[in-house]
Amino acid sequence: MELRALRYFVTVADELHFGRAAERLHIAQPAVSRQVARLERELGERLFDRSPRRVRLTAAGHRVLAAARDALAAADRVRGAAAGPAGAMRIGTAAGVAARLERGIDALRAQSPAFEVVLVDLPPADRLTALRQGEIDLALVRGVAASPGVRVLPAWTEALFAVVSARHPAAGREVVGVAELADGEVRVHDSAVLREAGVREPPRRPPGTVQDTIVEIGSDPRAWTVLPADQVAEIRSTRVRAIPLAPRTTITGSVVVPDALPHTCASATRAAFGD
Structure with missing residues (x-):
């Protein structure tokens, strides 16, 4: 029996609606239905009486719900014990x-002085995978919207800048549009x-680190x-210049946490890393 299936079941039981449960879990509704159906089998x-108008827990569903909540809470306690007495936050x-x-x-x-911080440098997609896998x-x-x-908890907003070589024709500009850079690489x-x-990516090449990307741009007046x-x-x-984009463009930064994290903890974490 997978904890994921129990978590999906508990979420549907809370919402009494498969669509709202899927939105809360940030997944497609069919995936929720499949997991619940698998748990029932x-x-x-x-576990649920389903009709076009409403979803209700059956008698068995009510019994299983309490046990499922206990199982998820126990799993959280196991994760906490594995982190050690002082705890560790792996970011x-x-x-x-x-x-x-x-x-x-x-x-x-x-708020909680006694924990160790472990920073894990990963590409964006790998960060989300590592989070799902604990x-x-x-x-x-x-x-990332979902x-x-x-x-996914939106927490801050940043302006975007074009970064060009100091020898680039646009290097002295106060603002620049993406379309004006399209002829470069x-x-x-x-x-x-x-x-x-709004940049259409070129043919795939492995993404570089920020440091490598800056060095490459500084060495190439077209990059x-x-x-x-x-x-x-x-x-x-x-060797490079950073120029605000015109029109002004921003990107949203988010704190991403396990779906099972209690709401109060998630809100405190978002507030800590937000603007």
Whole structure:
């Protein structure tokens, strides 16, 4: 019996609506229905009475609900015990959020001083996968509106900048439009950032780190990319220029947490890392 099936069942029981449960879980409704149906087959009992107008727990559903809540709470206690007496917070992160991380960790420690911080540097998609698999406890991401099996909490907004070589024709401009850079070669660091800026990606090449991307752009007067403000603030190279996009374009940054995290904990975490 999978904890995921129990979690989906509990969410449907809370909402008494498969569609609303799917929205809360950030997954497609058929996936919720399949998991609940699988759990019913495994238990040999119908857990819900379904009709076009409403969903109700059966008598067996009421009995299973209490046990399912206990099982999920026990799983959370096991995860907490595995972290050790003082606890550990494993944060999936990447370049360009150092100042935000420091503020967020300080804010959380003000509420609960005794925990260890472990930073795990992963690409955006891998951060979400690691969170679903319990390998990290939260992730900071940009440009993600929803993702299956986790809760995406919008927390901050950043302006986007075009980053070009100091030898680029637009290097002296106060603002620049993406269309004006289209003849050059765009370097991919974060696909979500490029999509938010309206950039159609070139033929696939492996995304580089921010540092590698900056070096490449500084060495090529035709190369460019788009970066959010927090990453621009960390650029130390004198060989590139960061120019605000016109029209002004922003990207939303989010704290992503396990869907089972209690609402009060999730809200405190979002507040800690938000603007």
